[in-house]
Amino acid sequence: MTLGNLYMYARKKLLDWEDADTAHFYAQELLCCVTGKNKDQLLSHRDMYVGDQECERVEAGIRRLLNDEPLAYVLGEWDFYGMTLKVTPDVLIPRDDTCAVTDLVIEAAKAIPGEKRVLDLCTGSGCIGLAVAKNVPDVWVTLADISRNALAVAKENVARQKLHSRVTCTAADALGEPSAFLGKFDIIVSNPPYITTDEMAQLPKSVDDFEPHLALHGGDDGLIFYRSIAKNYRAALKTDGYLCFEFGAAQGSAVAGILSENGFTVRKLVKDFNQRERAIIARYEREDV
Secondary structure, three states: OEHHHHHHHHHHHHOOOOOHHHHHHHHHHHHHHHHOOOHHHHHHOOOOEOOHHHHHHHHHHHHHHHOOOOHHHHHOEEEEOOEEEEOOOOOOOOOHHHHHHHHHHHHHHHHOOOOEEEEEEOOOOOHHHHHHHHHOOOEEEEEEEOOHHHHHHHHHHHHHOOOOOOEEEEEOOOOOOOOHHHOOEEEEEEOOOOEOHHHHOOOOHHHHOOOOHHHOEOOOOOOHHHHHHHHHHHHHEEEEEEEEEEOOOOOHHHHHHHHHHOOEEEEEEEEOOOOOEEEEEEEEOOOOO
């Protein structure tokens, strides 16, 4: 089968479940992943014959997609903030929504003079912390998660981005107190689990069956991690340090209230690409803990 015929075959199969634009995108991404060619090469090499092994891998990928498995897990990687990161079902898929909190951290880090330290708590794939390290040259980043499997993915992404000299990974529980081993940070950022118990029961199959529930469920009201981090992890912040959160739909006011109750002053609340409130940055201005 030629590369062009293989693309048409994949697209036709996917059209049974997806609209034309999505079927085209999925087929193209799948072929790029399997063949190692970019999108321009798919077109220019469309008459090149593809081996049985590549055809079988494309067929297997189509079956997974038709079973509602997210494209990112089928490909094994996903792009975020100009980086191509490894993703597995042990970590959430980095989404464009998370650019909002990433922007906040990068802006705050650049405004702090000299070298600074950033903790990315509940790091998952490491996408936020790695984006910060990529865009702020004088920052030292710690990626932390309670999941050992997630940390293994994060470590591989550190290697992919060649950031070993400034990014480290460690185990940490966002629902507990921080270890003194962590030290003090100028900025702590977290995209913690924030889906409520009721919402967990209504997740679409593509999320419920494939993405890690450990990284999704935020307790009955979705706010358990915000309360714990704001209360406990201020001990790991330098005086006048910043705490940044991503949060879910309609949670902005509640998260701002939790921060205020714990000695933080909210500095900015921002929207994502869909114009929904998505991220907050607050400053810790009390020395007592």
